[in-house]
Amino acid sequence: MMKSLVIAEKPSVGRDIARVLHCSKPSGGALEGDKYVVTWALGHLVTLADPEEYDKKYQKWDMATLPMMPEKMQLVVIRQTARQYQTVKTQLYRKDIGEVIIATDAGREGELVARWILEKAGCHKPIKRLWISSVTDKAIKEGFAHLSDGRKYQHLYDAAVCRAEADWLVGMNGTRALTCKHNAQLSCGRVQTPTIAMIARREQQIRAFQAQEYYGVQIQDEQIRWTWQDEKSGSYRTFARDRAEKLLGDLKCRQLTVTEVKENKSSVLSPGLYDLTELQRDASRMFGYSAKQTLNIMQQLYERHKVLTYPRTDSRYISKDVAETIKERLRAISIGPYKKLAGSLIMQPLRLNKSFVDDKKVSDHHAIIPTEQFVQMEKMSTEERRIYDLVVRRFLSVLYPPCIYMQTSLKGEAAGQNFAAKGKVMLDQGWRVVYDRQQEEEDDREDGLKEQNLPSIKKGDHREILKAELTRGKTKPPAYFTEATLLSAMENPVKYMDSRDAQMVKTLGETGGLGTVATRADIIEKLFNSFLMEKRGNEIHLTGKARQLLSLVPEDLKKPELTADWEMKLSRIAKGEMKRDVFMKEIDAYTREIVEEIKADDGVFRHDNLTSHKCPVCGKRMLAVNGKQAKMLVCQDRECGHREVISRVTNARCPNCHKKMEMYEKGGEKTFICKCGYKERLSAFQARREKEGAGVSKKDVQRYLNKQKKEAQEPVNNAFAQALAGIKLDK
CATH class of the missing domain: 1.10.460.10 (Topoisomerase I, domain 2)
Incomplete structure (x- = not known):
């Protein structure tokens, strides 16, 4: 009986698919069942060859050999994952394997991962495609019930290859x-x-920015603070100080007459579901996470916990067929802080509208939302809980009604000048109840007016001015x-x-x-x-x-x-x-x-960060560089590549100013130093923390120091690090 070989992108997803397909028998780097054999990549197993693979003359970096334009781009097996490639290749050439099912990530790069393996292995067996947005058991079962013909994705593969080859040619x-x-x-x-x-x-x-001082005038009656507004421009500020001071003088012992009272009922929809970029922005703003860190956390929530859908999406909408599964997803998240919020939605008809359900605005993947998988928050790290919380609350918020409030805008006249004030009365919290007052309202916009509680007031009322003052500020440069x-x-x-x-x-x-x-x-x-x-x-x-x-x-x-x-x-x-x-x-x-x-080009490059420190390996002067989390000395000679970590930002907080301290090492002694000037040796820090009951064990410290050492040995450079290694230049 012929079987189907399933190729997943990562081991965790492969094992999940194998479990659902009842493939439990180990078989040389794969799991086998009656109908299927499941194996996996480790991300990319195959990549485009380096220049020296085409011609030995490219081993030496020399301007005379450029441009490098291979007639046909070649594929090579990535050395670090060569064993796994051989495992997959062995399974591909089994005589009882009749077809291949590509189950890598559903997208352009996922298609490339699998197709390059097939191309390098020279496998021409029929292909089918699994295209799913979450790795829950239900999604996997439904996906295998609706497999597509692999030929349908040939053009997607072509686009992926073009992107990779173009970046190679231009970048290299x-x-x-x-x-x-x-x-x-x-x-x-x-x-x-x-x-x-x-x-x-x-x-x-x-x-290039030059700050300018600006002025305004504010007056206070018994209950309302009014702000002067220029009649022509509508601005709440002027750059002419004498004009503001004259207005202030004219306001003494005067009354303000209310000339306009406007009340508008406004409704505001939820901000909308998350795509990856929006989620990365919020995680950076709220928790200080880097874009890479947020993506890594999302991958864990998608692959290991299976509680969120595919992270690499640029859509903020879901399709109608996904909308039909919302109640199941609500039941799955009906735990802890979300139990009451989700429960009230389960008991009533859902509010579905084009603000988040639109087939036309869903490309390869829909927005990031919870899956139907039962959630065990106690098994999540603090970082995972934070990201999960962001996604769940955003998902719940789109299902709640709009927030409705009454916006009141007032205009008044005093000393022949216009003044304005505004206020807001919340009529229905709507989706804002989901955020438990966590989300700050963006009321104080650049219009210069702040929201305030307003009394009952009508046009023609006279308000006695109790106080008038000159306000001032400076224009700010872009951030x-x-x-x-x-x-x-x-x-x-x-x-x-x-x-x-x-x-x-x-x-x-x-x-x-x-x-x-x-x-x-x-x-x-x-x-x-x-x-x-x-x-x-x-x-x-x-x-x-x-x-x-x-x-x-x-x-x-x-x-x-x-x-x-x-x-x-x-x-x-x-x-x-x-x-x-x-x-x-x-x-x-x-x-x-x-x-x-x-x-x-006749331009010249000069190192502007040379130090007096000599490289202990080659003797050349070293460069002082600031990594994302560490200060380092790096040898200027690319062939040498030696580097030393001078200090590293830690999670240890200064007892004085509570900011993160840096760890410096000199003569074998490790010392924490804070920007405020506080210094403390590592030994003293450990003793103090143990005394405070913080529970920092020697094991924890050793693990941290080993991590530092490992990071210090990793390549400094980017994706071209390997390509740059061992280059020889004419001096």
């Missing part, structure tokens, strides 16, 4: 050209470089990017485009901006790890290396328009509207163009 050639030209470890790419350019533009705006705001800018980079081409703007809106919902977190981490960005508190700042890089990179690579153009064409390839060869010919020509531009 651009990076080698910059590195050879300037003898410094420089890299470029069509997503990372425009991201740096956006940060640079924001920093330029901040540097530095944080991870949350950088994610927003990457998702919608239109304002950073030089071109105002309508089609480009439209394309960037449709394709989701710079990078994809699945890759933005990795791109941000890559920029930190290659020392192009550093964190100061929550703020992101460019390093001198990044600013120099921008002056050396071809202009096109700095623009979001390039990604817009690529993603538009990749989308057309995925739909079968554009041929793969046509796109790759354009990439070929573009790659040659940027290499020639870098060769001809």
